[in-house]
Amino acid sequence: MLRVLLVEDNEMNRDMLTRRLEKRGYSILVAMDGAQGLAAAQQLQPALILMDMSLPIMDGWEATRRLKNDSATRHTPVIGLSSHAMAADRERALQAGCDDYDTKPIDLERLIAKIEQCLAAHAIAS
Ligand SMILES: [Mg+2]
Numbered sequence: 001m002l003r004v005l006l007v008e009d010n011e012m013n014r015d016m017l018t019r020r021l022e023k024r025g026y027s028i029l030v031a032m033d034g035a036q037g038l039a040a041a042q043q044l045q046p047a048l049i050l051m052d053m054s055l056p057i058m059d060g061w062e063a064t065r066r067l068k069n070d071s072a073t074r075h076t077p078v079i080g081l082s083s084h085a086m087a088a089d090r091e092r093a094l095q096a097g098c099d100d101y102d103t104k105p106i107d108l109e110r111l112i113a114k115i116e117q118c119l120a121a122h123a124i125a126s
Contacts, residue, residue, distance in 0.1 A: 001027040005046035007037030034058030053082040061096040068097030077118035
């Protein structure tokens with residue numbers, strides 16, 4: 001089963017997205033802030049990371065930058081998530097190293113399409 005790390009500080013969003021993705025066959029690991037997300041990514045080596053950008057302790061931009069600067073996690077695809085649909089936010093997430101970006105509220109089919117696309121691109125690259 002594919003292990004996806006979900007880094008999300010909002011409990012309701014975290015629980016809802018976990019449940020919906022588990023129903024679709026993904027195994028979900030959770031972290032509640034950027035520092036915890038970074039540690040979980042390094043220790044658990046998930047296949048992909050869903051990273052909320054607005055997080056306490058360490059935000060998603062910083063956590064993603066660190067993941068992409070670490071040889072142990074550099075190749076793990078990261079999809080940035082935020083409630084901002086503005087092009088500048090997407091640009092900022094991609095510049096931090098996110099492989100893709102999606103906006104909340106989550107459209108599950110759209111998100112799953114992005115997850116599958118990232119995993120396929122990663123499989124080709126490695
Ligand atoms: Mg948040």
